[in-house]
Amino acid sequence: MSLVSGPGRGMTAMPAEMQLYVDRHVRYIQSLDTRKDELEYWLTEHLRLNGLYWGLTALHLLGHPDALAREGVLAFVFSCLHEDGGFGAAPGHDAHMLYTVSGVQILATLDAFDELEERMKGGRQKIGQYIANLQDPDTGTFAGDEWGEQDTRFLYGALNALSLMGLLHLVDIEKAVQHIQSCANFDGAYGTSPGAESHSGQVFTCVAALTIAGRLDLVNQEKLGAWLSERQLKNGGLNGRPEKKEDVCYSWWVMSSMAMLNKLHWIDGEKLTKFILQCQDPELGGLADRPGDMVDVFHTVFGIAGLSLLKYPGLVEVDPVYCMPRAVTRRCLGK
Amino acid sequence: MASHGITRGPGTAARSEEARQKELQQITAYKDLMDLVNTKLAERQYTIEVLGLATKLLNENPEYYTIWNHRRRVLLALFSATPSEEAPAQSSEELVQGDLLLTFALLRKFPKCYWIWNHRNWVLREAESILGADAAHQLWLGELQLVNKMHQADSRNFHAWSYRRFVVAQLERLATSAHATTSGSLVESEFNYTTKMIKTNLSNFSAWHNRGKLIPRLLGEGNADSKTRRALLDAELALICEAINTDPFDQSIWFYHQYLISTLSPSCPPEDLIVSDLNNGERQKYYEHEMEYIKEILDDEADCKWIYEALLYLAEAYLEVEGGTKAFTTKDMQSWLDELKRLDPLRKGRWEDLGRRLDL
Ligand SMILES: [Zn+2]
Numbered sequence: 001m002s003l004v005s006g007p008g009r010g011m012t013a014m015p016a017e018m019q020l021y022v023d024r025h026v027r028y029i030q031s032l033d034t035r036k037d038e039l040e041y042w043l044t045e046h047l048r049l050n051g052l053y054w055g056l057t058a059l060h061l062l063g064h065p066d067a068l069a070r071e072g073v074l075a076f077v078f079s080c081l082h083e084d085g086g087f088g089a090a091p092g093h094d095a096h097m098l099y100t101v102s103g104v105q106i107l108a109t110l111d112a113f114d115e116l117e118e119r120m121k122g123g124r125q126k127i128g129q130y131i132a133n134l135q136d137p138d139t140g141t142f143a144g145d146e147w148g149e150q151d152t153r154f155l156y157g158a159l160n161a162l163s164l165m166g167l168l169h170l171v172d173i174e175k176a177v178q179h180i181q182s183c184a185n186f187d188g189a190y191g192t193s194p195g196a197e198s199h200s201g202q203v204f205t206c207v208a209a210l211t212i213a214g215r216l217d218l219v220n221q222e223k224l225g226a227w228l229s230e231r232q233l234k235n236g237g238l239n240g241r242p243e244k245k246e247d248v249c250y251s252w253w254v255m256s257s258m259a260m261l262n263k264l265h266w267i268d269g270e271k272l273t274k275f276i277l278q279c280q281d282p283e284l285g286g287l288a289d290r291p292g293d294m295v296d297v298f299h300t301v302f303g304i305a306g307l308s309l310l311k312y313p314g315l316v317e318v319d320p321v322y323c324m325p326r327a328v329t330r331r332c333l334g335k
Numbered sequence: 336m337a338s339h340g341i342t343r344g345p346g347t348a349a350r351s352e353e354a355r356q357k358e359l360q361q362i363t364a365y366k367d368l369m370d371l372v373n374t375k376l377a378e379r380q381y382t383i384e385v386l387g388l389a390t391k392l393l394n395e396n397p398e399y400y401t402i403w404n405h406r407r408r409v410l411l412a413l414f415s416a417t418p419s420e421e422a423p424a425q426s427s428e429e430l431v432q433g434d435l436l437l438t439f440a441l442l443r444k445f446p447k448c449y450w451i452w453n454h455r456n457w458v459l460r461e462a463e464s465i466l467g468a469d470a471a472h473q474l475w476l477g478e479l480q481l482v483n484k485m486h487q488a489d490s491r492n493f494h495a496w497s498y499r500r501f502v503v504a505q506l507e508r509l510a511t512s513a514h515a516t517t518s519g520s521l522v523e524s525e526f527n528y529t530t531k532m533i534k535t536n537l538s539n540f541s542a543w544h545n546r547g548k549l550i551p552r553l554l555g556e557g558n559a560d561s562k563t564r565r566a567l568l569d570a571e572l573a574l575i576c577e578a579i580n581t582d583p584f585d586q587s588i589w590f591y592h593q594y595l596i597s598t599l600s601p602s603c604p605p606e607d608l609i610v611s612d613l614n615n616g617e618r619q620k621y622y623e624h625e626m627e628y629i630k631e632i633l634d635d636e637a638d639c640k641w642i643y644e645a646l647l648y649l650a651e652a653y654l655e656v657e658g659g660t661k662a663f664t665t666k667d668m669q670s671w672l673d674e675l676k677r678l679d680p681l682r683k684g685r686w687e688d689l690g691r692r693l694d695l
Contacts, residue, residue, distance in 0.1 A: 039361050042369075044336040046398050051336050092373060094401045147404065149453050186547060186594045186607070196497050197544040229682050230586055242540045242586045244491070247339070265684035284346055289339050298337035 018273070020312060021280055025300060026064045028285030029055040032297060048090040049080050053102035054301040056109060060325045061304050061316045070110055077106050078119050085126030086145070096145045097134060100127065101157035108164045109328050128167035131158045140175025141193075151192050152183055156205035159212045160322060164332045173213050180206045181218055188223025200231060200240040204253040207260050208321045221261050228258050229266040236271030237290070247289045248279045248299045251306035256320035259309055269310045276303045276310075368392055376405045381412035383425060390437055397441050400450045407457060410434070414465055427465045434458045435474075439481065446485060452494050456501070472509045478502040490532060491541050500545075522552045537578050540587035547594050551607060564610045571595055571609075572621075576628055583632055583639045593648060596625065600652060615656040622653040623662045640678040643671040651693065669695050 014020075032055055035041045044051070052073060059067045080087045080103060086095025087103035104127060107113055116123040134143045134154065142154040155176055162168045182194040183206060189198030190206035203224065210216050231238040231254045237246025238254045251272060258264045278291040279299065286295030287303035301323070308318040317326040350358070372392050375385045389406045392399065414427050425433075438455040445451060459478070463471035479502060485495040503521050510519025526549045532542035550571075554564055572595055578588045598609045599618050605611070613621075626649050633642050650668055672695050675686045689695075 037355070037359060037362070039358055039365065040336075042362055042365055043396050043398075046396075046400055047336040088401070092401070094404050096400065145404075147407065147453070147457065149449070185544070186597055187590055192493075192497060195500050195548055197493055197541050199493060226685065227590075229685050232681050234681075241491070241493075242590060243538045249337075263685075266682055266688070268681040268683070271681065281343060288343065292343055294338055294341045294343045296336050296338050 014313075018277060019282075020277060020304075020307065020314075021282055021285060022062050022064075022314070024282070024285030025062060025280075025287075025304070026059060026067050026285070028281075028295070029059055029297065029300065030067055046089045046093060049077070049087060049099045049102045049106075050089070051297050052076060053105050054297045056106055057324060058297070058301040058304050060109060060328075061301075061308050061318055063314065063316055070112075073106065074110065074112055074115060077103050077112075078116075081120065081123075085123070085128070085130030087127075094145065095130070097131065097142065097154045097157050098144065100131060101161045103127075104161040104164055105322070105324060108332050109324055111328075111331070113165070124165050124167070128162055128165055128170050131162055132167075132170040134158065135171050135176070137172070137175075140172060140177070140179040142176075152180065152190065152202050152205045152209070153192070155179065156209040159209045163212050164322070164329070166332075168212075177210065177213050177215050177218070180209055184220070187227045188220040188225075189227045198227065198241065200228070200238075200250050200253040200257070203228065203257050207257045211260050211321050216260065219261065221263070225258065225261050225263040225266055228254050228261075228263070232267045232272065236268065236273075236275035238267075238272065245290075246275070248276055248287055248306070249289065249302045251276055252302035252323065255306055255309050256323070259320040264309065273307060273310050273312060276306055279303060365395060368395070372402065372405075376409075381409045383413070385409055386413070393437070393441070397445050397448050397451050403450050403454050406434075406454070410458075410461070414461070427462075428470075431458055431462045431466070431474075442481075442485065443488070446489060446492055447494060449494070452498060456498070459505075468509055468512065472506065475502055475505045475509065479506075486532070490536060490539050493541065496541050496545060518556065520552075520556050522549055522556055525549055526553055533578075537582060538585045538587045540590065543587055543591040543594075547591065550609060554609065561610070561612055568595070568598075568609045572625070576625075579629070580632060583636050583641060586641065589641045589645060592625075592645065596622075596649065596652060601656065615658060618656045619653060619658070619660075622649050622656075625649055626653075626662060638678060640675055643674045643678070646671045647675070647689070647693070665695070668693065 032051065056068060056073065059065060077087075079091045080089065080093070080099060082088065082095045084095065085100075087099040088095050089099050093099075107116055113124055120126065131142075134145070135141070135158065136143065136150065141150050141152070142158045143150050144154045158171065159168070159173075159176065162170060180190065183190045183192070183196065183202070185191060185198045187198050189200075190202045191197050191199055192202050196202075207216070207219060207224075210218060230242070231240070231250065233239060233246050235246060237248070238250040239246050240250045240253065255264065255267075255272070258266060276287070279287045279289070279293070281288065281295045284295070286297070287300045288295045289299050304315065305318045305323050308315040309320060318324070319326045319329040322329050368388070368391060372385070372388045375388065386406065386409050389402055389409065392402055393406070410430060413424065413430055416424050435455065435458060438451050438458070441448070441451045442455070459471070459474055462474055479499070482495050482499040482502065485492055489495070503525055507519050507521055526546065529542045529546040529549065532539050533546070550567070554567065557563070559567070575588060575592045575595060578585075579592065582588065595609070597603060598607055599613060599621050601615075601618070626646060629642055629645055629649075632639075636642060647668060650663055650671075653662065672686060672690050672693075676683060679686065
């Protein structure tokens with residue numbers, strides 16, 4: 001599985017098809033906020049805070065944690081924070097779980113919870129309360145916001161952010177765990193809600209939430225591992241469901257789940273590494289869903305995080321549960 | 336910021352000056368519209384005019400979730416507004432129809448956008464409290480047609496499948512409360528819908544999945560007796576075996592086969608059982624029958640790894656319940672595992688673990 005052939009072997013010694021264009025990716029991510037003359041920049045404002053988390057995490061994993069100025073990042077994060085403790089995608093956008101989690105992840109990565117308190121007294125507690133209020137007391141699952149859409153993505157997000165802030169006690173973990181179990185299917189995998197078809201993205205959210213809750217014993221590890229391993233296609237890439245096309249973002253959802261189950265060796269890591277590397281834009285940087293497609297910061301971070309799980313040399317270790325640097329989660333969780 | 340399936344172009348640096356100017360104009364127009372809508376919403380101008388502007392903005396960017404939220408705030412205000420001389424109100428029914436049309440058109444263009452599905456769902460739930468149960472029933476019936484259309488475009492769209500399950504639940508709820516004597520259950524017609532989808536495309540795992548979820552309900556609601564249950568199991572096995580024979584390389588089919596086999600096990604949870612009174616002798620017969628059938632396919636498809644995987648899966652289940660008579664030897668199992676390692680090197684580590692687990 002490991003591509004490292006011994007200490008001292010740097011990335012420059014890699015054959016061309018095994019090259020990771022670190023500097024180009026760093027420059028690509030740095031350029032993202034300077035693209036205001038592109039319509040796409042304005043049409044994706046609803047993803048801005050997620051995008052910042054994706055870009056920042058990619059930079060940390062690439063070993064360039066300071067490539068974005070800390071002050072600027074924090075100023076933007078705080079500009080998305082609402083009075084009630086929720087974060088929106090950008091200033092003027094409503095609060096939602098998806099952005100609140102990204103906000104917390106960025107604060108954790110930058111070790112900035114003290115600055116949060118300076119900015120908003122009792123801020124950590126307020127964010128925790130915003131999240132806790134979204135739990136459905138009857139079913140244990142979580143809504144995305146006041147409008148009530150429910151999905152295991154939000155349940156995972158809640159446990160992710162609360163655990164990073166040491167506030168898991170604000171919610172009913174046992175009920176949340178029961179809800180996850182009700183989303184399990186006969187193939188050992190999980191869907192968005194009870195009755196829904198198994199989907200790799202949802203497998204990641206459910207397995208990661210169970211890991212945070214300390215209840216991996218509830219997973220049918222043999223069956224789920226088998227189902228996940230069948231996501232790998234002949235070209236090395238991974239798909240999200242049976243009989244679908246491969247896609248770089250699934251290299252993360254599938255592989256991180258396998259890593260949590262200690263079954264990463266059930267797929268061919270070298271072939272997957274080559275597939276991910278083929279999705280790079282070798283000139284302008286960034287990674288795409290498939291070779292030759294347009295890059296974006298979403299596929300860039302999940303491609304790089306996937307390579308980190310595959311122990312691509314020179315990358316910083318990623319935590320499969322959080323998609324954040326392992327050193328950061330170790331600091332936040334105290335383990 | 337998260338795109339799929341768009342071919343990489345030459346990059347923005349290669350834009351002509353003309354193209355650049357055009358894009359700048361588009362940006363200005365978009366930002367002007369955005370500012371206008373946001374200003375009016377901040378002033379709480381919850382009017383038909385602002386609703387129209389929000390429509391315009393959402394048509395350009397249906398992912399702009401905050402505008403969907405505002406749209407709902409505007410609608411709630413309009414639903415409860417009384418018509419006045421200056422501003423003749425639109426009826427709630429017209430407003431509901433307007434938003435159903437808007438979301439339908441947008442879903443055709445953006446079938447995987449969560450926010451559009453959500454908004455449609457919200458509008459229909461509101462419609463029920465405003466227009467009453469009978470009108471709501473008619474509206475939800477129409478939603479089945481919407482799902483059919485979405486599935487014609489993409490039969491695997493999981494938003495459409497989830498939505499279908501939700502719509503069916505609403506129809507059943509409304510039917511039950513309206514006619515306390517009839518059950519109002521749609522489980523049989525939903526089961527038939529999966530048959531239709533599978534017949535069109537055997538590889539549609541979404542349909543197989545939904546079928547598996549419906550079976551326990553189908554049997555439970557019909558108070559099926561032991562004979563009916565066995566007949567259904569046999570019919571499902573016959574159906575899936577025919578599918579295996581048609582395309583033994585399709586994993587959707589094998590997963591459904593595995594599901595059926597898993598319901599035979601003594602450790603299957605009671606609520607998932609198809610036949611509830613199997614004894615070990617019968618179990619053994621089922622396993623043997625499946626193994627024989629699959630081995631027959633092997634004659635034509637010796638290089639299909641799914642066959643060996645299924646044989647090992649069945650063998651393991653068989654060993655759990657076997658009473659001395661053995662339909663295969665350890666050597667057979669060893670040879671199936673060797674074939675898996677030969678045919679499926681990607682998952683080499685998994686086959687090695689399996690060999691250790693089965694003591695091969
Ligand atoms: Zn993707």
